[in-house]
Every structure is written in C-alpha cells, then in structure tokens.
Amino acid sequence: MTTPANLKFLKSHEWARTESDGTVTIGISDHAQNALGDLVFVDVPEVGKTLKSGEACAVVESVKAASDVYSPVSGEVVANNDALSATPELINTDPYGAGWIARIRPTNAAEIAQLLDAAAYDQVVAAEAH
C-alpha cells in the first residue's frame, strides 16, 4: 500500500489528516497494522478528552501485542470511531480510511507542520527494515 501523500506522520507510526473543518483525524499507519498483525481490541479516546501531542491516547491490541497510540497533535477529542469496538479489523483492512481512531480539534496548528510528510515517513519505515 502506498503511503497517502495528504497525511502527516509520527515516527511512532501514527498518521494525522487535517479535515476541511479544521479538525484532525488520527489513526495508525499501514506499516504499523502490518507489524502488529490481526487486531482484536481497540481502546479509543473518549469524546471531550483533552490530549497533549505525544501523549498516549488509545490502545491497539493484536494477537501479538498491545501498544499505545500517541496523539500527533494537542487538542480536544471531538469524535471517536465507535465501529472499532466491534470490528477492530477495520484498522487492518483500511488503516487510512474506515480504520481511523479519533478526530481532534487542535489547539496548536503549528504542531501539524512539524510532523513527518509521507516521503519522510517512508524513509523511517525503510530504515527500520534494515
């Protein structure tokens, strides 16, 4: 799967996408879901929760491991993906679409600019493979 050029990334494999209303949708990358394997449980952040960038905001659990998901931006959670509680495999099948985790109203737009772009993230993944 090619890395979508309109997304920004953390080194720890989370993605962020700025929506037209200014909110930021977050999720985990295709590489991350592939490394984790089949997901069996996702704990999404509650709506209304205030997050700091880099803070653990969700948990993804696969048949191999449980991992924290870090928020790429600071802000308030305005929506979360309910569907993941019954169908966590959405993250495996569609990590950049139906497998989104939460939507955040950012308090510091400058943070987005500091994230990795798709090309830089691909380099991070390539470096890990060696």
Place this chain on the structure above:
Amino acid sequence: MHEKLIFEHSRTGRTATAQFPAAEPADIPAGLRRTKRPLLPEVSELQAVRHFTRLSQLNFSIDTHFYPLGSCTMKYNPRACNTLAMLPEFLSRHPYSPDATGQGFLGCLYELQEMLREVTGMQGVSLTPMAGAQGEFAGVAMMRAYHQARGDLARVEIIVPDAAHGTNPATATMCGCKVVEIPSLPNGDIDIDALKRVVGPATAGIMLTNPSTLGVFERRIAEVAGIVHDAGGLLYYDGANLNAILGKVRPGDMGFDVIHMNLHKTFSTPHGGGGPGSGAVGVGKRLLPFMPIPVVGKEGNQYRWLTEKDLPQSIGRLSGFMGNAGVLLRAYIYMRMLGRAGMQRVSEYATLNANYLLARLKAAGFDAAYSDRRASHEFIITLKRQSRDLGVSAMDFAKRLLDHGFHAPTTYFPLLVPECLLIEPTETEAKEELDAFVDAMAAILAEAGTDPDKLHSAPHTLPVRRLDDVRAAKQLDLTWKAAQA
C-alpha cells in the same frame, strides 16, 4: 487424536461407586445438605482415569519435551525437592501452630532467607509474596514507602527501559506511579543520555532486568546506578533473569536497592499453568524497615515470626500466612542440594548452553538480533530476513517446531525486535537435545524455501491444528452447555 470433553463421555446414572464416601457426612446439618445431584459428568472410574491420562499426554511439558521458552526458565525440577517438601511433617503442619512446635519449618525458611540474601548480595529477604507479580508489587510499594517516610512525596515516576520485563510498567502503574520509558541503544545497552534526561526530583526509581530481555548483559549498570542514586531514586532489580548470573554477580553489588526473585524460575520450583509461584523480595539497607511481613527471625537458637510489632514500617501482609510455603520448601531443598559451587555451575551451564545454541543456529543460517553480543542465558534470533524473502513468520516457525516435538520459544517478545524468537535452553539440557533442536530449526528453514505453505498451516501432527488467534481472542467460548449434549 481428538479427545472428547469429560462431559461428552457422561451417561446418566453411570457412577464410580468405589469413589463414594462410605457414609453420609454426619457433621453437616441436614438443612445445608444439597438434595439435587450436582451437574457433574457421570463416568466410570476407568473412563475418568483414561480421560485425564490422555489429556496429560497431550501436554508439552518440561518432563516430556525440550521447552526453550525464553524469559521463563523452564528447567528441570528435581524430584528430590518434591519428595522432601511432601514429608508429612511439613504437609500436616497447621499454619497457626505455635512457633515452638514449628522450629524445623521455621528454620528451613530462615535458612532460605539467608541463602537468598547471600546469593543476591542484599541485606534482608522476605519470602511472603505469593508470586512474581506480587513480588514486583512489594518491591515498588517499598520504594514508595521509603520516599514517603522521608517526606519526599513528589517522587512518583518509575523509569522503565524498553528492554525491561513486560510486567514492570504494569507494576509501577498498579503502585500509583507514572511510567517513564527510555529506549535501548542498537547494541542492546540502556541509552545513558536518555536516562540522564529523564531523572530528577520526581524520580522514584528505575526498574531493570539484568541481563535484559534482549538476552544481553547491561554493561553500564554501575553508571546507571550512579545516575539514579545521585538523582535521589532507587534501583529495582527484576529477578526474571537471575539464572544467568547466579553465584557469579550479585544485584546488591551492582547497586540495586530491591530485588524480586521468581523462585519458580531460578530455584526450580514448578511453574507454568498458573503456579503456585513465589516472588520472594530482597532489600538493601535503606528498605529493610519496609519489608512485607511475616519474615522469620532468629533469636539465640530459636526461630519466630516477625510481625507488625517488629517491623512497624512494613508495607504489610501480602498473604494470610507465609506465601506458598510448599514452594518455598522446594526452593530451599534445591538450594541445599546445589550448594554454593552448584549455584555457580547453574549459571555457567545456562550461559554455555545458550551461547552454544546461538553459535550453532547462526551457523545454520539464522540471524542473531544482537550479533556482536555474547548471549546471557538466553538470546534472540530475528526471522526478519526469512519473513521478507520467504514469506514465513516467527509464528510459522514456532508452530512447525511443535511437529518436531519441541515446545516453541517465546515469540514476538521483546516487542522491539521484529519476527523474533527468544530462546532459553537452561542448564539442564544435554548437548544432544540442543543439537536436535538445531537440526529441527535447520530442517524448517530448508522447508521454508521449498514448501512455505507447510509452515503456514503447521502444526500438522498435533490434535489441535493452527488456531484462529483472532477468533479465539474475540469470541472466547469456554463453557460446555448441557443442552447441547
């Protein structure tokens, strides 16, 4: 062969009359006796014997198979430990019997405390935690009690390297602390610069496993101890990997303030399948007043329980009596049989076996995760290359090993090594067994090149084939319902 559930063997009215009590119990009041028969399976005595014997034969166990489950130290439990711990004088002793009539039992526990104290280089030992998790809890609770007793209330952060044992962050959280993770360097050592950045007035301490779960010895441990102590924090030693250093290096000498020991690993008491375990804790001078009670004290030539009165600052009781007393006795007998020289042989052969196995697996075409490091008592191979080139995973290797008659190594742990197998042969395996394991690994590697599907669908020879892990995790179904019969 598929073994039916005992409920599926059941036929109404079939009983093993020889197992019935000779008479109705006289001491249970009539109103409290059940009138309806319990919904238990109804089988003959022979059916019950065959069913459970067959089930036991389906097990992979240390008594039947090589069991290189890294980080778990699945070594042989000598039969003598069991025999002696089962002496009627131990078994029939009531926990409330007075100290004066239990001097033999108390003496064994006192000597066990002393031996563990000596072999770890600590100042005091409490045997009361019931298992490793409770030992960890006791250790961090003591660290917190120490800071609080000094009025140093801001120390709530526990530093945990990413190569620490997986339970450490959970323990710190259970004790109300905040976990601060620091990374390891590519060579497996702790990132000292990262450690320096995170220590400070909020540091309660650091939790370490040495050797780490990466299967390598933490070389800069003295420096780590200095940095944490200078910042006012304490050092916690997770005894999970004590088997590598037994009788050679002492955590107390490395600067650790508290240690928990998994007696069921290093000291060869039964483990797996839920215990019973034992998580004895050892402490340095600063934490002596906070040890969990009871501990056994000696005055003159008399032994007695030390309680709240003797240790008023104790973190308290973690079990009603004295941990898993039977397990403690087994560990005591094991240590007495080994003696001081024997304990050194344990770690020497544990590391020799691990390094021999690592060298042979490398020669057979496998990649060590830390190729320039010597193994401790265990080591990691990564199947990243095989995964990329041949499309086979660590899980495929683990499952195929079962067909070859080997319990699989630990898979996908530690998390920071992709497609990893964590392999711990222990000191109790003969060279022939290690060679047979290498032969099996080499055969599976060859098969991965010619017939990778054989690996994907393994195991092929066991009663249960490849499980659907996802469905098993999401739709646990463990209840047999009579209506389905």
